[in-house]
Amino acid sequence: MSESKGIRDKGKDFSTLLITTQQIITGTISDSNGVLPGVTVAIKDTNINAITDETGKFSIAAKTDDVLVFSYIGYKTLEVTVTNSNVINVTLQEDATTLKEVTVNAGYYTVKDKERTGSISKITSKDIEKQPVTNVLSTMQGRMAGVSITQTSGVPGGGFDLKIRGQNSLRAEGNSPLYLIDGVPYSSESVGNSRTTSVMPTLANPLNSINPLDIESIEVLKDADATAIYGSRGANGVVLITTKKGKQGKTRYTMSVSQGVANATQFMKLLNTEQYLAMRNEAFANDGFAPSFMDFDVNGTWDPNRYTDWQKELVGGTATYKDANASVSGGSAQTQFMVSGxxxxxTTVFPGDFGYKRGVLRSNLNHASENQKFRLSLSTAYTVQDNDQPAVDLSRTAMLLAPNAPALYNDDGSLNWEGSTWENPLAALAGKYRTKTYDVIANGTIGYVLLPGVELKSAFGITDTKHDETRTTPSTIYDPVYGAGPEFSSLIVNTVNRRSWIAEPQLSWAQQWRYGKTELLAGGTFQQQKGTRLVQQGNGFVSNSLIYNLASAFSVNTLQDQQTDYKYQAFFGRFNYSYQDKYILNLTGRRDGSSRFGPGNQFATFGAVGAAWLFGEEMFIKDKSILSFGKLRGSYGTTGNDLIGDYQFLDTFLSSGVSYNGVIVLEPTRLNNPNFGWETNKKLELALEAGFFKDRIFLTLGWYNNRSSSQLVGIPMPATTGFPSLQGNLNATVQNRGTEITLRTVNFQNGNFSWTTNFNISFSKNKLLSFPDLATSTYRNQFVIGEALNIQKVYRYTGLDPQTGVFTFEDMNGDGVLSGLDRQVVKDFNPSFFGGLSNQFTYGRWALDVMFQFVKQDNYTAAAMTGVPGTMGNQPTAVLQHWQAPGDTAGFQVYTAGYNGDAVDAYFNYYESDALIGDASFVRLKNVALTYKVPERWLFGASCKVTLEGQNLLTFTSYEGRDPEFTTYGYLPPLKVFTAGLQFSF
Known part of the structure; x- marks a missing residue:
C-alpha cells in the first residue's frame, strides 16, 4: 500500500514539475515592412507547432529551454531558446536565397519553382504595390524576361501593347495573350471603337478594370510546357492574375490613402519665335515669293514679338492622382474572408476639367472542412469606370502651332479667334470623349477529396461587361463668325455588352512512391461568350445641350450592329512524374473545339512534353562545390490560335440601307471558306538554372525557338470576285527565336541591412520564314521573307544635293524614276534587346526600391512629328542646321514655304526613307519607392507605412523626340508620376 502511494507521489511531483516549467509563449513576428501572418512557429525536434495570425501574433505551449523555430518561405529561419519570459517578439530577415522554394501558379496546378519544367515568370504584390500606376500591365514593364510591354497613351484609360516572346501572327489582333483572373478568362478584345476613341492611338485595354493593389501575384506562362494545357488559348502566352485572399487570424483592418501629381516626361526642343520667323522668311526668299494674306505668322497679322511654348500651354499641365483603399479580412482555420473597396x-495634363475615376468592390471567401476534405472558394469583383476626356489629343497641335500664334483668350475670358486667322486649339476641347464601363467578375471553386491523393473539383466563373462610349462634336468647336449652329453638331455612340461563363470540372491524383511521386490531372472546359455592339451616329441637333440624346438628332445612322456568340470546349490532361526529386517528366495535352471554325475544322489537338534534371542534387555535385542548385530543363510542344473573330468562315451580309422595291437590300461582306482552320504554334525551349554560394547568386539562361504556321489572314482575291480577300489559312511561317537571361544576387544580407539585385535581359529575333507568292500579293509592301513582321520598307537616303540643297535618294531599280518600287531598304522596329535592373535595399524600418528599364531599338526621329521646314508650323531645333548655299552637304535640306515643288516632293520622300529612322534606345529610371514602417509602439500596436513613389522619373537617351519608347505620332506619351501615401493596419 505504501509502495503504491509512493508511486502516486512521484507522479504527482513530476506533474507539478511539468506544470511549473511549461508556459504559454506569445509574441509578434514581423519583418522590416510589418507583421507577418502565416509564419510557422515550432518546438524543435517535436511535432508541436503554431501559425501566426493576420496580425503576426502566435501562441504556443513550451517549456523552459525549449527551442522555438520560426520559419517562413523567403525568410531566414530563426531559432530562439525559451527562458523565463513568456513573451517573444522576433523580426525575420528576408532571404532571397530560398526563393526557389516558392510555389508558382501554373494555372490548373501549382508547382515549386525549383521543380517546374516550364518557363514561368512571376511578380508579387511586393513588386506591384510600389508602383503608382492604374493598369496592371504597367507593373510588369521591365520586370519579366521575354515580356515586352509598351504603353500606347498617356491618357487615362489608354491602351497597352503586350507581346510574349514576339509576334506570332501576321495579324496584329492575333497576338494577344490569354488573360485569366482567378482562373476566369477575361477577353483581350477591347470594348472600345476606333470611331469614338480618337483621343487614343489604340483602343483602351480591358485590364483597366483591375486595381493593381488588389493583386497578389502575376504569373506569365511562356513556353509550350507551361501553355499547352491551355491549348489554343495559350498560343501567345498566358497571363495569370491572382487577387488577394483572406488569411487565418484575427480580423484585420487595412486602410491606405495616397495622392500624387503627374506631368509630361519631356518636351521636344522646338524653335522659338525669332528662329521660327527667320526660317519662314528664308523659305519665302528661297522660293522667290512674298508671304500671302494667309501667312498670318509672317505677314504682320500676328505679333512677331509674341512667344508661347505651346507644349507647356496645351499638354504641360499637372495631373493629380488620388487613391483610397480599405479592406477587412480574417477568419478561422476553416473559413477565411476578405472584403475590399x-x-x-x-485628372489629365490637358487644359480643362477632364478626369478618370474607377471604383472597385471585391470580396472572397474560402472554406475548408475540419478534415480538409471539402474545400470551397468564392470571389466576386464589381468595377465601375468613368472616363471623361477631350475628343482630341492636343499633343500634335502643341508641336505644330507657330510660336507667335495669338493668345488663347480675350480680355473678357472668351476664346480668342484673332479675327478668324486661326483655329483656337481650346475650342476642340468642347468635344468630349466619355466612357462608362461596368464590370462584374465572379468565380467559385468547389472540391472534395474522394480518397487520399484523389480530389474532384470544379471551377465556375462569369464575366459581365457593359460599356457605353460617346464622342461629341458640338458646333461650338467652330469659329462663331461662321455661324455654325447646333445643326452642325454630331454624336457617335458605341454600346457594348459582353457576357461569358465557364465551367471546368477536374479530377486530380497524387501519389508519393518510395523513389518518386506521380501527379495526374484530367479535366474539361466549357465556355461561352456572347456579345453585342451597336455603333450609331447622330447628325444635327436642335440644341447642343441635347447632343447626347439621339432622338434629338436630325438624322441617325447605324454604323455597326453586331451580335456574336463564341463557344469553346476542351478536354485536357497532365501527367507528371518525379524520380528521386532529380528527374522530372511533365506531359500535357488538350483537345480544343472552337465555334470560330467551320464543320470539320472545329477541333484540334495540342500537347507538350517538358523535362528537367536537377543535377545539383546528384551526389557527385551536392555539397561539394560552390554550386548550390542546378537544373537543366527543356520543352517542346504545339499550341493553336483562334483569335480571328467570330463568323469569319461564313458568308456574311450587312444591311446596305438602300431600298429596292420597298425592300432593304443586303450587301455581302464576306465569302464562305469551309477550309478555315487553326493557326499552329510549335515551341521549343532549352534552359539552365544555377545557384551559387547557397543561392546568393541565381542565374537562369533560356533559349527558345517558336514557329507559327497556317496563318489566318485575308488571302488576296481577283477583283472579279468583288471581294479584296478571302479569310483563310496561308501557308506562311513566322519564327521567333531568342535568349533570355535572369540574374538574382544577394549582395549583402546581415543584421538590419540587406541588398538584393534582380536583372533580366531578352534578346529576340522575329523573322518571316516563308510566304507563298508574296511578290504578287497585296502584302508585298508590308512583309519581306527573312525579315521581321514589324518593319517598314523605305527609300535609301543618299544625302543632300550640294547644288540644289534638296534631299536625294537611291534609285534602287535603276529605271530613272523614284517610285514605290525603290522602297527596298528594310528597317526593323522590333527591339534588339530589352530588360530591367532593380535593386532592393532594406535598413531597419526603411526600404528603398530602384528599378531601371532599358531597350535597344530604332524608332522614327523627331523630324517625323512635324511638316516641311519652312512651311507654316513649328519645327525641331535640329532644322537650324540646314542647306543655305551651294556646296553645303550636311543637315536638313533647303527651306521652302511650299512653292519649291522639288523640295516638297523630296521632303515627303524623306518621310519614307531610312534617314528618318534612327536610334531610339534608352535607359529609364522606371520606378523608385521609399518606404518607412512606423514603430507599432508609437501607434498603440497599429501598423503604419509611409511611402514615396515615382514612375518614369528619368530617361537617358540620345533620342531627341518626346519619348523614345512611345512610337505613336501625335499622341500624349506616358507621364511622369510622383505619389505619397499612408497605410494603416490594425
Missing part, C-alpha cells in the same frame, strides 16, 4: 481619381 478601392477608389481612384485621376
Amino acid at each position: 478601392t477608389f481612384h481619381d485621376e
